[in-house]
Amino acid sequence: MGLLDKLFATSKSIEKPYVDAGVRLTHKLVQSLQLDGWPNGLPAYTRAEAEAIDAGLSRFQQIANEVMGGTAVFHPEAAEPIQRMQAAQALEDLAGQDWEFSDKSELPANWKARVSTYLKAWACHLNPDALLQMGEMLSKAGYKTEARESYSVVLLFPTYAHIFFGGSDKTAELASSIVRQAEEALRSLGR
Numbered sequence: 001m002g003l004l005d006k007l008f009a010t011s012k013s014i015e016k017p018y019v020d021a022g023v024r025l026t027h028k029l030v031q032s033l034q035l036d037g038w039p040n041g042l043p044a045y046t047r048a049e050a051e052a053i054d055a056g057l058s059r060f061q062q063i064a065n066e067v068m069g070g071t072a073v074f075h076p077e078a079a080e081p082i083q084r085m086q087a088a089q090a091l092e093d094l095a096g097q098d099w100e101f102s103d104k105s106e107l108p109a110n111w112k113a114r115v116s117t118y119l120k121a122w123a124c125h126l127n128p129d130a131l132l133q134m135g136e137m138l139s140k141a142g143y144k145t146e147a148r149e150s151y152s153v154v155l156l157f158p159t160y161a162h163i164f165f166g167g168s169d170k171t172a173e174l175a176s177s178i179v180r181q182a183e184e185a186l187r188s189l190g191r
Contacts, residue, residue: 022153085125092121095133104136107137111141114137119134132182135147135151135185139189155182157179158179
């Protein structure tokens, strides 16, 4: 059983189609694209990824300290989810650096490394945006089938949205917006 399987292992009776499909996609892309940074199916962080994570965690701690007017300390049950969320955001930012907000006419030379980083970001926090961004990069690289598969996983996000958004009263609206983005991306690929 790989790390992703262990991280998301829960009772077999709980349906988790989004998570399961994302884990399958991760395994498939790591193998088919021969992505670096996944020895034995486990994510291993590059120096740049580790530095990005450290910087993201430090920024969050600094902001929390400023808000608290001293050193902010987090309850152990809250610390891990906060760290995972901050690590995921740092990895997403790194993967999209100088590309995400560009005209995207030029595919980065290191696009495979960036795809690997997007997958690591997704594994940290299960954010569908990482899959949407990765799908766009895969499409630009000519991997249309893999891009479709990424967007298809995002279509399953509503089955996980209540957990991701913590039961927010805007969960359905937010999930619908995310699904619309995936549907539009699929249409642009010609399904």
